[in-house]
Amino acid sequence: MDENLKIVGKRVIRSDSYAKVTGGALYTADLKLPGMLYAKVLRSPYPHAKILNIDVSKALKVPGVKAAISGFDAYGVKWGVFRYTQDHAMLPTDKVRYIGEDVAAVAAVDEESAIEALSLIKVEYEPLEAVFDPVEAMKDTAPQIHEQYKNNINIHIHIEVGDVDKAMAKAYIVREDTFKAKGEAYAMMEPYAVVASYANGYLDLWMPNAGPHVRAKALSNLLKLPLNRVRVRHINSGGAFGGRSEVAPGDLVASLLSIKSGRPVKLVLTREENAMCSRQVHDIIATVKTGMKKDGTIVAKEYKTIYDGGAYSSTGPIATSIPYYVYEECYRLPNVRYDGYRVFTNKGIRGMYGCHGRAFLAGNEAQMDLMAKELGLDPVEVRLKNGLTAGELTATKSKIISCGLKDTIIQAAEKSDFKKKWKKHTRNKGIGMGCVAIMCGFPMGFRSGSSCYVKINDDGQVTLITGMVDNGQGNESLAVQVASEVLGIPMDDINLVNADTEVTNLDPGSYSQAAAYVGANAVKAACEDARKKIIAIASKKLGVPEEEIDLKDRVAYSVKTPDKRMPISWITREAFFKGEPIVGTGSFFPDIDLEREWVSKPEGQMAGTYSFGTSVAEIEIDEETGKIKVPKFIAAHDCGRPINPMAVEGQMEGSVGQAGIATIFEGNMWYKGFLLNPDLLEYKVPLACDMPDIETIIVSSNDPKGPFGAKEGGLTIRMNAYSAIACAFTNATGMLFEELPLTPDNVLKLLEKNKGGKR
């Protein structure tokens, strides 16, 4: 069936596009429920302070105010993704740990009254010494942010493979460099919003999220409610990028206010609150030591990477690991020592990011180029030489299933005339290449798999029920398109019910790159189940063997004698008459090592498969101003088989902006725990006019287990676009970057250094 696909692989208009471009799509902030109240949050003005007392009584006297709460109204439960990281109360009662932390909140009939009431809440603090720099925080003299984490070390990941010291000693050349990068802002188009509605003992919630089931579970813990009484419902989401996978303080705030007032409560964060008080991205300091043979073969890697973790654990163990893993999934590393430290500081809460780890990854790639140059080798050849191939194991023993890395490198290099341009660079013009791999899903215990139900309705139309969630990347359309292929029913005839914890079953969510590989595989399985039932009836009715029947354009027909045919709607009705309506179920659980654990056992099969990608950037440096321009960008991505090439290209193009141009634009700026650029004027998200001329290349490696051969669609570019820019900078100037972003002043300083001047 795979070879004559009807709709999979076609450039279809996404099922969600029309509503979104016409403004018809509704988001959480658009929701209005009868009797709904508006919430506002009182936030900590201190980076670190003991809470002595919180008094909300005066706030309750403001006309229109229906509830006021603080952490003392919560249930004393702390949340963490892992048992060993449960340290986040969301509404603290002991002390505040960052500026902007949620301290108390009110719900009122309008926003004005809520704001007025906030000013009447009395909080007594005892300011404590604070620490903002992770290196400082690790010192014995630094203030302790959490009792249970000595030296503020939240997570230490230690990976040891082979004999690093011996290999380094034998290497032909060895280089060690340290790279820094500022944390980025997710800058989702939709600032965080949540509506909570508690009635009759049941809590309903709407919010942009990347995994409704994990969200509901976290809230059921925090609120001490049985899981069946917490329902996270479907709503459009205006972006997540990794920042909305975890439960948010606002979820708890809105829920408590709704439980107290007995009315629905809406909380919408401002743009600034979204940046300061929802999640942020880790600042990173990465020390990379590489040993290489004369022929460019990597023989050893030694890493020390420090992640500025902000005030709480969040996805700590994962965040501390991922940059390394996506690198070892790309290159053969026979001997490795990785020490990743996630360190607490008195800064906002941090999460995973689609472009997570830029100091580490761009550092590795740029350093490799400098070493290649020293050895008289071409970066393309060095990447091809060290790149993993299908069937190989990564350093921590995870098997590469399908692999188009080589093709992405070769095609991107050819399209950009890389080898020639790399040699012909000038002081202010360079070209660079970055490669990476991405796991399609990672171990999440019993949540690693997905299931789907499908029912065929009386007119032959279809309802698809899956836990898959869409944050804007097109997962919903993906599910519909896969179902359309299997059932021979046009996308328009398929209704989707998804991301609602009451009606859908578990799904890994959309933050581990598992939607296509895991979620859509379950959709495919469920639809195949239903397809079998349709074909069985058709076979009887048409008098042809089942193997001969195909489904297409709402019709079941014989492939041999196509005029033997009948509409699927007739078949459906036939099934109803028999009292056996057509429903299908299916699930998919990836082949992974469930014993694998981020800290205690970093070894074993990480994911069902991996995607691969290569970025090539050309840059121009204005040597007088330090401004970098990116005239051209080429991105090649191996997504297995693209279900909808247009959607994959969209992801790649978005990545060029969010990771590539961000290399020169984006970074959070701090002054003593205070975020200086929480708005979109001072936090520079690239605009359309800042984008380079982009060429995208889809490489198809046809994964043996992916749905129709599909894997994750586009994330590799999010994790190598910055490497391409950093490498282009190295190509032009012969130097490595020291800190990202490469802002004009930063570049000018480096150029001066190169000239031997001061500054």
Added chain:
Amino acid sequence: MRSFEYYKPNSIEEAIKIMSGLDNAKFIAGGTDVMVQLRQKKISPQHLISLRNISELRNIDTKDGLKIGSLVTHDDIDKNEYIKKYYSALTDATSRLGSKQIRNVATIGGNICNAAPSADTACPLLIFDAKAVIIGTKGEREVDLNEFFLGPGKTVLEKDEILKEFSMPRLKENTGSAYIKHTRREAMDLPILGVATRITISLDKDSQIRCRDLLCTIDSISNILMQLKDEGLKCEEARIAMGVVAPKPIRAKKAEEALAGKIISIELFEEVGEIAASEAQPRDSIRGEAWYRKEMIKVLVKRALMKSIDRIVRPDEEIYPERLW
């Protein structure tokens, strides 16, 4: 945002009358500064008096020099071919101010009355020796734009005074101007630094011919200047203005003096850039550190001067910047 009363007078007189009878009132033109400040709670007026119905504030008059009404939008300026040709620095500023949506409503009067050190139209108006024409209960007065700003957000305007228009003298022959806005993004960004220059040159007979020849090439101005050396172009008069280097947009008067009467060369421009940098007192800010701003003054003054000359000698050229440096 608190609620407020909204007024929409049809004439300057009416607007002034309403204003003088109210406490805690504010004029509003395009509202692109006022509305932002309201939301940020930097201001909380009880009355907003819109100037948008006053059509006499919307004129562009090019009969003698240039007069631009305070309610003229940046987009109106952008589309004006006369301004583009003769007062090019102004178009340089408006064409990159905010975004199209902002330019459609935001006014030049609002930009100046808001008195941000980064206001994009301030430097171009300063180099064209603009005067602000002001009307109040006490009548009309003219203030040199150089004296108009008092500090960030502060101007000489009294409570019940309205800025009517900017009036700029006619420019001499052989005059060119440019404004360079140094930003990180291509749009929707405030300048790290803004520099505007205007220069009037004189050509003696010989060099005029050589000039023409050279200028027919697509050579960069810096190369042309290099080849012309001492016999070349003489600077008759010059203006240099800088934004975001002091509490208000300022003229670099010493740098202007250093240029006037001299034979033009790249070295001279670099020297002038240094002098201009010494006249600035930039601060460290989130958009750029002081040292960086000082360095950029040197670069941008030089570039703006070259661009200004380019516009004299190649007036019909559409695109300048790429081949200049």
